[in-house]
Amino acid sequence: MTKRNDRQTLRGRAFALLLACSVGACALGPYDTEELKDLPPPDSLFLQELSRQYVELGDMERAEYDWPDTARFYDRAIRAAKGEIFEPEQLSARYLDPAEQTELSDARTQLASLFSAGARSIAGPESARGQAGFDCWIQELEEGHQPADIAYCRAIFVAAVSEIEAAVKGALVVLLPDADGKLGAVSVDNAGGSVLLDTERASALVAAAGATPRSAGTFVQADVEAVFGAALAASPAPPxxxxxxxxxxxxxxxxxxxxxxxxxxxxxxxxxxxxxxxxxxxxxxxxxxxxxxxxxxxxxxxxxxxxxxxxxxxxxxxxxxxxxxxxxxxxxxxxxxxxxxxxxxxx
CATH class of the missing domain: 3.30.1330.60 (OmpA-like domain)
Known part of the structure; x- marks a missing residue:
């Protein structure tokens, strides 16, 4: 039996398990998005778009009666809507051919590197599409029988990464409070213009020398730690x-x-x-x-x-x-x- 057939067998067993659970009234995960109706939108544009993207993925899998992935994507949509930042799916969570894993591993590393540069705050919607596109791609590769869907998800990922890379280039300034909690203000100026930062974690990006500074929004705390964690840890203690x-x-x-x-x-x-x-x-x-x-x-x-x-x-x-x-x-x-x-x- 080929590995593809092994995957189909495993998915068939999962489907059988879900049927058994429905009879026994047990639950393996959310199979609808009713919970989202009562949740206020998160402050982060990244999380807002990520939740929406996962709802769409869950809807697509629901239409195909793929209940495990319906539950997986809806669960991620709810977690994002509640303000949780989590990483793209691990390769080890899926049954994949070794030949597929190299490209996926490189893609995931590329996305993680962009996230470490603050992409989730600088380019929130694009970063959300990149993460959802990756998770869609890896899920369709595991199924392995819909080449058009595989290509579609991969294209979403590639396009999003291209947009993110363009967005994060340049010099980044983020306003953080002093060690005693006091917050000042900073003006990012050059010949092209200026941006005033006067709220906590407000940020500005200068794409190139002489380029007009632009607001990069408010950084989420996870991005502050990802981008500046090592530097903050190495900073001398205040007098x-x-x-x-x-x-x-x-x-x-x-x-x-x-x-x-x-x-x-x-x-x-x-x-x-x-x-x-x-x-x-x-x-x-x-x-x-x-x-x-x-x-x-x-x-x-x-x-x-x-x-x-x-x-x-x-x-x-x-x-x-x-x-x-x-x-x-x-x-x-x-x-x-x-x-x-x-x-x-x-x-």
């Missing part, structure tokens, strides 16, 4: 600042500030390539020269404590600002506890 306070006229830390030293040391050692700035400050009680010396003594005391906890000296810089950089501005000669401090900035 951390500690402030330690002193008793008036002395280089003695307050008890609360002494308790912070272990946390300071742990924060420094967690950094791969730390840079530490320790700066001493005083209030304006005392002369300028006296306060310069006192501030430096305070910074050195903290530096010695940090080095004693295992921080290497080569990563630390120590300086004195005396009374010249108060947190709370005061008149000369005024004692202010918040100005008697050492600031530690860890980068």
């Amino acid at each position: 951390v600042t500690f402030v330690l306070y002193f008793e008036q006229g002395t280089d003695n830390l307050t008890s609360e500030s002494r308790d912070l030293l272990a946390t300071v040391s742990e924060t420094i050692t967690r950094r791969k390539l730390p840079q530490v700035e320790i700066s001493g400050h005083t209030d304006r009680a005392g002369t300028t020269a006296y306060n310069d010396r006192l501030a430096l003594d305070r910074a050195r005391i903290v530096n010695s404590s940090v080095l004693g906890l295992g921080v290497p000296a080569r990563v630390v810089a120590v300086e004195s600002y005396g009374e010249r950089a108060p947190i709370v501005p005061t008149a000369d000669g005024v004692s202010e506890p918040r100005n008697r401090r050492v600031e530690i900035v860890i980068r």
Whole structure:
């Protein structure tokens, strides 16, 4: 028996199983799209079109009484409508001739590469047609008895990929919040025009040098992770600042500030390539020269404590600002506890 006949036998068994389940009132998957009527459309153009494409594929298989693939495509339509982003079908999910797998594997890799470049956000409808076209192609190849349908699905995939490749070319800018959650704005400008990005995950694409920047829509989070995940993971952590306070006229830390030293040391050692700035400050009680010396003594005391906890000296810089950089501005000669401090900035 040929492999094609093996596939037909397996599909016949699946059909028999479905008949048995219908008699026993069991369910293997959705055989209609009634659930979609109560679902609001997803924000993503990609997911909107993907759901629609899978409904069409499910309808085609339903018309041919191919219940397993009807259920498969309708299920995917519902998942997309609910906002789920999932990958094109795996080759291992289908019974395919080895001769067919090379082209399919290359096609799937090509589509995955485009998705990793942000295609689902930049070219949402085209990306949806590419994914649905691939799943249609692989399904028709498994059936193997409708050459026209195989060619039709493959053509949809090829055309979609061509459109996606044209859409994703160029320099991409996506606006993301800072580590503390604050969101700024950025203007993407050149001689051809400008695009203002001022909402989270808003994006712009410049297709070529001098080309007019165009809005590429709002990136879905999955595309942010796919395109920028490695870069974000490699980004240095934001600076951390500690402030330690002193008793008036002395280089003695307050008890609360002494308790912070272990946390300071742990924060420094967690950094791969730390840079530490320790700066001493005083209030304006005392002369300028006296306060310069006192501030430096305070910074050195903290530096010695940090080095004693295992921080290497080569990563630390120590300086004195005396009374010249108060947190709370005061008149000369005024004692202010918040100005008697050492600031530690860890980068």
